[in-house]
Amino acid sequence: MAEELYLTSEGAERLRAELDELRGPGRVEMAERLRSAIEGGDLSENADYIKAKEDQGFLEGRIQELKYLLEHSKIIDSNNGKHETVDMGARVTIQEADDPPDTYMVVGAKEANPQNGFISNESPIGKVLMGKKEGDVVVAQTPSGEIQLKVIKIE
Numbered sequence: 001m002a003e004e005l006y007l008t009s010e011g012a013e014r015l016r017a018e019l020d021e022l023r024g025p026g027r028v029e030m031a032e033r034l035r036s037a038i039e040g041g042d043l044s045e046n047a048d049y050i051k052a053k054e055d056q057g058f059l060e061g062r063i064q065e066l067k068y069l070l071e072h073s074k075i076i077d078s079n080n081g082k083h084e085t086v087d088m089g090a091r092v093t094i095q096e097a098d099d100p101p102d103t104y105m106v107v108g109a110k111e112a113n114p115q116n117g118f119i120s121n122e123s124p125i126g127k128v129l130m131g132k133k134e135g136d137v138v139v140a141q142t143p144s145g146e147i148q149l150k151v152i153k154i155e
Contacts, residue, residue: 004074004108005069005072005073005074005108005109005110006073006074006075006076006088006107006108006110006111006121007069007070007073007074007075007076007107007108007110007111008075008076008089008105008107008111009075009076009077011107011108011110011111012070012073012075015066015069015070016070018066019063019066019067019070022059022062022063022066023063026059027059030052030055030056030059033048033052033055034049034052034053034056036048037049037051037052069110073108073110074088076088076089076107076108077089082154082155083154083155084133084154085131085132085133085154086106086129086130086131086132086133086151086154087106087130087131088106088107088108088121089105089106089107090105090106090154090155091103091104091105091106091154091155092104092105092106092129092151092153092154092155093151093152093153093154094125094129094149094150094151094152095149095150095152096147096148096149096150097148101152103117103153104117104118104119105117105118105119106119106120106121106126106129106130107119107120107121108120108121108122109121109122109123112126124140124141124142124143125140125142125147125149127140128140128149129149129151132151133151133154134151134152134153134154135150135151136150136151137149137150137151138151
């Protein structure tokens, strides 16, 4: 079964901008690097040419990855009002024991960044939160051990 991909509309826009940059100026710069390296002579022993060809492969690979993500991702609306349960695009405030509450937006794995408030629906915490309501208590198995979290608020 294929992995379901999710992006927020903001995340999709960032990826579109990166794709446009790579397809336009990125490819132009790469062509100039290759042209310059070819002018350097014997290609079999030309380190600049070999490096430019490797970089070109990475650039084209990233372009293909971005195109795939944009074509196959489900866009989640993060601003569609109150959520009754934790689901994609919901902003959820959780609390562990007496620690201060933390608020996260539930996003797909490609946008996850817990330090900046984005948690993946595929992460140990994200998985156990999906479908829960305000007041529910969940237990998540994390790399650092088992933690108990209370769902304080869902937006």
